[in-house]
Amino acid sequence: MAQVSFKNVSKIFEDGTLAASGFNLEIDDGEFVVLVGPSGCGKSTLLRILAGLETATKGEVHIGDELVNEQTPQQRNVAMVFQNYALYPHMTARRNLEFPLKMMKLSKVDIKSRVEATAQLLGLDELLERKPKQLSGGQRQRVAMGRAIVREPSVFLMDEPLSNLDAKLRVQIRTEIAALQRRMKTTMLYVTHDQVEAMTLGDRVAVINQGQLQQMADPQVLYERPANIFVAGFIGNPGMNVFETELLAVEDQRLAIKWGEQLIPLAKDDAASLALEEYVGKPLFAGLRPDAFCCADTSMAQTQVAVEVESVEALGHEYLLYFRSGVTALDTDNFAGLGDKATRPLMVARLPGSVDIKTNEKIMLGLMLSQICFFSADGVALRV
């Protein structure tokens, strides 16, 4: 077990691609951290830098107390599970598990006992004499995890290990990985672009975009208090509706935001806690999760807005309501600052499956203003 830290790590490939830029991350001993971000954001490169498969152009990587920049993968004592498993096709599952132990020059007795203990832990006993082509996707995945576990490494690295599995198996293996990590208490770094995996697995989740750490926090904090517009849009499915607005002072020393032509007053306490006074009269961004909308007639609704329903996705227990309203949602993936014209065509609300709403209907939606987030002109949250 070991702590892991990235200190000001940058990676520029030979073709000039910037994969990481001034990346900093501290992972505690035994912690399960998930790196999440869109495709091409640099998360796998960071994992490979930690594994020793890539070298950092700049910065320091530490495992435990050691600076490992110059160490070989073996010297780092890390184990990695690859997206495509990378099992050795010509070897049986047993020989796949034995391979790293043979490289460590362990005795035959030790190798045998470790392989059998790992096989038992992962339920591979019956599959040890099979070659990878004779195993199902889930079984291959387990053998790949076994090959990592059997070495008893100080850090586990997992690079999108579930992406080749079907949805049902993914949920099952996800649970198994979480249970395994809790049992072994080994530091684990897990890369995924699937935010459900990120939110369900990680003690903490690091959101990365364009090679930079956007926010590192536990899943609930990421969801409720995103550090910036990118995190707001990336975390949550669907992501947060972020729109440009203006803060105005209204009567009774209260503040209000503009929702098209409508003024929506904020509760005094909320406005105070957000320290919004200095932004009065200035443009800024506001964000509402799809869950911050509710039926207009419920007690949760602190105010109402008129919307025109564009489409309805019935998911059984809930509806996703895509609508047009007085404001236009921002394209959070490509946020480029105030006045940004990259917009999503529709806003989205999540409502319980019991309501009856039709496409093209004009309705009133309730807003739970306590869940509103504010972002400055450059996209940074006003309270994190």
Place this chain on the structure above:
Amino acid sequence: MKRRSLINALIYASLILLAFCFIAPIVFMLVGSLKPDARVLVEAGSLSAFLPEQVSLQNYSDVFARVSFSRYLFNSLLITGSIVVAGLVVNSLAGYAFARMQWRGRDWVFAMVMMIMIVPLEAIAVPLFYEVTLLGWRDTYIVQIIPFIANAFSIYLFYTFFLGLPRELEEAACIDGAGVLRTFITIIVPNAKPAFATVTILTFLTQWGAFLWPLMVTSGEAVRPLPLGIATFYSLPPLQWGDIFAFGVMMVAPILVVFLLFQRWFVRGVAATGIKG
């Protein structure tokens, strides 16, 4: 419908004729080797050329009586076998170094190797002859082996195959603690059987039939291979075609054995099992 059948019949007839053109010389040689020598040329212009009436192995025993066939066979097996085995080691390592390793000047060296591929032996035979004479290698086995171990085409075949192998296999081995050479031997080679089989067959075919170079650098039958052995019949009167055919059949047989041994990997694709879910 009728017209369609007619077209099909014509296509098949053309294909059969074409196939016959390729197979006929081999059948002619095989059948001729089993006939009394006097009948080989007499029946050459008729259908009997392909139908032996009196089967005899006399020509085969004549071959052993007239020339030292077993010596030529041993020489060919030794020379070709050495080139194939050493070539597999050298060319696969070179292909791997070009495909996977980063080193200064790699692309330039690779471009030069590829250029060598288009230079025929005939073009460099004289300077090469001069070189091996200076080294005192004439009339030896090594003069027939060393110049043909490194082969640009084999390197290219290995190079393209290794490029197609999933890089994760090597990365997994690297993380598991294997060095470059061990990764190559324990992970890459077992998964590159199709490439090794292809190079084995192609090298064997080329070297088994080598004639010009052995003729230039050898003078006695002690180190000469089969193709030079068959040529000795032309200088041993009377010219007996039955013997030549029997020699030819025995010369082709090892090629068939090599092909049959390696053909199941010959066209097999990348062994990517265990890589994709």
